[in-house]
Amino acid sequence: MAGLKVEMKNIRKSFEDFKVLDGVTLHADCGENLVIFGKSGTGKSVLLKCLVRLLDVDGGEIYVGGVDTLSLNLKELNELRKDLGFLFQGAALYDSMSVRENLEFPLIRNFKFSQKEVDEKVFKALERVSLSEALDKMPSELSGGMRKRIGLARSIITEPKLMLYDEPTTGLDPITAKEISKLIIDLQTELKMTSIVVTHDLLCAKIIADRAVMLKDGGIIFEGNLEDMTSSNDPFLKNFFN
Amino acid sequence: MSDKKQTVSGKRFGEFFSNIGGLTNFSMMFFKNFLIPPYDFKEIKKHMDELGVKTLPIVSITGIIIGFVLALQSLPVMVRFGAEAFLPATVAISVCRELGPVITALIFAGRVSSGIGAELGSMRVTEQIDAMEVSAINPFRYLVVTRIIACTLILPLLTVFVDFLALLGAYVALMLSQNLTFEYYMGSVFSSLTFVDVMPGLLKTFVFGFIVGVVGSYKGYTADKGTEGVGKASTTSVVLSSLLILLFDMVLVKVTVWLWPV
Numbered sequence: 265m266a267g268l269k270v271e272m273k274n275i276r277k278s279f280e281d282f283k284v285l286d287g288v289t290l291h292a293d294c295g296e297n298l299v300i301f302g303k304s305g306t307g308k309s310v311l312l313k314c315l316v317r318l319l320d321v322d323g324g325e326i327y328v329g330g331v332d333t334l335s336l337n338l339k340e341l342n343e344l345r346k347d348l349g350f351l352f353q354g355a356a357l358y359d360s361m362s363v364r365e366n367l368e369f370p371l372i373r374n375f376k377f378s379q380k381e382v383d384e385k386v387f388k389a390l391e392r393v394s395l396s397e398a399l400d401k402m403p404s405e406l407s408g409g410m411r412k413r414i415g416l417a418r419s420i421i422t423e424p425k426l427m428l429y430d431e432p433t434t435g436l437d438p439i440t441a442k443e444i445s446k447l448i449i450d451l452q453t454e455l456k457m458t459s460i461v462v463t464h465d466l467l468c469a470k471i472i473a474d475r476a477v478m479l480k481d482g483g484i485i486f487e488g489n490l491e492d493m494t495s496s497n498d499p500f501l502k503n504f505f506n
Numbered sequence: 507m508s509d510k511k512q513t514v515s516g517k518r519f520g521e522f523f524s525n526i527g528g529l530t531n532f533s534m535m536f537f538k539n540f541l542i543p544p545y546d547f548k549e550i551k552k553h554m555d556e557l558g559v560k561t562l563p564i565v566s567i568t569g570i571i572i573g574f575v576l577a578l579q580s581l582p583v584m585v586r587f588g589a590e591a592f593l594p595a596t597v598a599i600s601v602c603r604e605l606g607p608v609i610t611a612l613i614f615a616g617r618v619s620s621g622i623g624a625e626l627g628s629m630r631v632t633e634q635i636d637a638m639e640v641s642a643i644n645p646f647r648y649l650v651v652t653r654i655i656a657c658t659l660i661l662p663l664l665t666v667f668v669d670f671l672a673l674l675g676a677y678v679a680l681m682l683s684q685n686l687t688f689e690y691y692m693g694s695v696f697s698s699l700t701f702v703d704v705m706p707g708l709l710k711t712f713v714f715g716f717i718v719g720v721v722g723s724y725k726g727y728t729a730d731k732g733t734e735g736v737g738k739a740s741t742t743s744v745v746l747s748s749l750l751i752l753l754f755d756m757v758l759v760k761v762t763v764w765l766w767p768v
Contacts, residue, residue, distance in 0.1 A: 313636070316640050318636050318639060318640060342642035342644075343642070345640055345641065345642040346642045348640065350637065350640045350641075352633045352636065352637055353633070354632055354633060356632060356633040356634050356636065356637035357634070358629075358634055358637075358638075359628070359629070359632075359634070360625075369641070369643070370641045370642075370643065373641075373642075373643045373648075374641070374642050374643065422641075
């Protein structure tokens with residue numbers, strides 16, 4: 265299984281009079297881990313949401329696996345979305361469902377697996393995130409780190425070709441954040457997905473990133489490898505990483 | 507000060523019409539999704555169970571009290587006109603035509619519409635609805651359509667139950683004051699009730715149930731601004747659905763009178 269190539273060209277997005285994205289162009293190659301940095305409110309999450317069309321862009325082009333996503337109707341878009349995984353900042357676990365039901369949900373609704381196959385996939389996904397014991401717990405009984413892991417398990421249960429992470433380590437202690445980052449890279453190695461990670465966390469980026477971009481004032485001000493970015497003499501980048 | 511007041515009232519007025527426009531679009535989206543099978547019967551049944559169980563105690567108590575109070579309040583007036591023999595019929599017709607359906611709907615709105623508003627609002631602000639959408643699952647069909655159908659189907663059942671309890675409450679009141687037998691009372695009740703007394707009252711509860719489901723879902727599904735938005739969704743759901751129930755009641759009573767003139 266190979267990851268999906270992502271291309272976003274000249275993306276523009278405003279909320280009323282506030283321009284959030286003003287001509288952002290970026291790409292992620294098949295199987296690549298791209299990290300997006302930026303100050304709070306610079307539109308990193310908005311960019312991810314535009315990519316999966318949770319938000320409509322004002323202008324630009326988006327290609328996922330060579331498909332122009334902006335031209336797809338809802339049915340076609342949902343077919344494409346079956347190949348995507350999205351880990352939200354707060355994990356977005358369904359409160360009213362147990363961990364098992366959370367994990368079963370995309371499998372039951374989108375695919376025609378037998379109950380035995382569903383059970384196998386659920387156990388495997390939980391094993392991957394080392395949380396088999398949480399199977400029958402409710403989301404309210406889980407800690408922040410556990411929620412993130414379960415959210416990750418739910419996102420990868422369909423074995424997506426493109427995985428998007430919205431601040432996967434925010435709000436976690438440094439040890440748990442490191443564990444989650446390692447888990448992300450292990451899963452990426454195992455499933456060969458393309459990953460786009462939005463984060464502020466340099467430690468997380470050091471573990472994950474093949475390449476990094478910096479978003480500022482609605483555009484990309486740096487694109488390259490992480491070492492070059494962190495050692496740059498640009499005052500903004502210097503200030504950001506120190 | 508006066509300008510400020512005008513601005514606030516103008517804003518409220520604008521908000522009301524914006525709500526009506528939003529609700530109309532939301533209802534259209536419901537019918538568009540409703541007309542396309544398959545239907546999630548398991549989810550609809552689950553919501554009907556939850557809504558029924560959640561509302562049953564409060565509507566039961568209210569039903570008994572409505573009947574009891576109505577009989578006690580009407581008794582002196584009927585005695586004054588020498589028409590106490592018609593009291594069971596008066597109570598039965600009042601309950602089945604108007605009081606049972608409207609009061610059950612208003613209590614249902616208070617209990618359920620706010621609950622749906624808060625539940626969906628919370629799902630919206632914690633990105634659970636987005637998570638569903640990005641997993642290629644239609645959240646509108648799964649979360650909204652099932653809830654609206656459940657509300658529309660459960661309210662008529664609750665109303666039948668409340669009507670029955672109100673009639674029992676009225677019997678208790680009359681038994682205590684007039685030594686009425688249960689057989690005589692029920693005989694009077696059932697001989698006085700006609701199709702026009704029962705069916706229009708029952709049919710309008712389908713509309714009221716739909717209103718409660720649509721308003722609660724609309725407010726929750728479109729909630730924003732974090733926890734403040736959830737609170738607002740919950741409160742405005744109750745206010746708006748109660749207001750719409752009363753407005754639609756007025757229209758539906760007029761339609762009933764037009765369809766079945768006395």
